Amino acid sequence: MRRHHPSEIRPSEITPEAVYRERRRFLGLAAAAGGALLLPPALQATPRRFGPLPRSPLSTNEPVNSYKDITTYNNFYELGTGKDDPARNAGRLKTAPWSVAIDGEVERPGTYALEDLLKPHALEERIYRLRCVEAWSMVIPWVGFPLGDLLKRFQPTSRAKYVAFTTLHDPENLPGQRRSVLQWPYVEGLRMDEAMHPLTILAVGLYGEVLPGQNGAPLRLVVPWKYGFKSIKSIVRISLTEQMPPTAWNRAAPQEYGFYANVNPAVDHPRWSQKRERRIGEFLKRETLPFNGYAAQVASLYSGMDLTRWY
């Protein structure tokens, strides 16, 4: 695999883009942190920032979207179907304590506290393009680690062909789950080779901070060459399966959303042309790239497949 395609992935710049673009916000955070020092320890919030993070060479060097855009324009129907609903309702998502069940075709199934699940993994910054099926896109500085590293720890059996993910089901607190807009809980899935691909990560943060609720706290999937709905949020269960697992949007509208959902300008969605996209913050639409610009890394996973049929 060519990991360092020159036109796509370049070494990080001297000043991290995130710091540069968000410098005013960081000043505000620094001031807030100073204020927090005056509070008694019991009233201090848990630290929301991660320490210095290495930037993965798999990051793009395109300009990142603002923290505000990334955290106020979300599709997370559990917290409401409007784009600004998730940010407004994020407080309803209780992320501590949080545990994740790992089961199915693994040698070491079990339910693990999030802290224990994350402990062995070194976090890094991954700046990825995200392309929504609704024909808009962003560039997001995630904090995470490869999903494959986690799966290996639990030793998938030879029968593990797919990975199935499940979002928290908590209709008492999550307002969107009280109506059957989708069949709850939200489920997603990947083929084993997709799950083990180095580009596929589990994210726990963005912009160097703990993930906000509206972006899928405390643990979410990020698969940058697929439409955004594949990157399931607020994961409570990871199951390895022999059969292709059901996926939420495919169940809702199979003619519109396939299992693979690879970004593909050549296959239109019935409601939107997928040839172009609006990068949030830009005026003119840009051409959508096959596999969201990650074709050099992932196209070989699908060699011989008819991507018009397996959309």
Next chain:
Amino acid sequence: MVLSERWLKRSVFLLCLAPLGWLLAQALLGGLGANPIEAIIRFLGDWALRLLLLTLAATPLRLLTGWTWPVRLRRLLGLFSFGYAVLHLLVYTALDQFFAWAAIWEDIVERPFITTGMLAWLLLLPLALSSNHASMRRLGRRWKQLHRLIYPAAVLAVIHFTLMVKADLREPLLYGAILTGLLGLRFIRR
């Protein structure tokens, strides 16, 4: 009486401009969110549909209450509805698609939600053009027949909204229920 009617129309005229003013204020204050073009298109479409339903409310209101003033506001409301629909289409063409005519044509032909929206707009166009007294006189009885096109236009507009929505159908179905009610109420007189 004449004076008060003039003031009623002036007030309604200003009220109909209020959403546009709000939109401009939000645009200037940066209050339209991360995807302002989408927000503008949705907002203009919402108001085109709301004003269309208000236009269709005049006759049922007269039948239920005997009031005649809603009917005298009908043309104003209808023209404002069309005005918002024109802006809706203009923003889609100019800001969203930036005059990419091939892409626009593909949308119209291949995406049912754009097809229905475009048809609704085309049905409203002759109504707006013939909304003056001269046309009423010239067309005579055919004017009324022509203006019945508002019914299919409103149905298409609601379908346009319904087909656009991915999963949460509450809003378009609410408009659909209101439209059904407004059309149904027309039969109560007989």
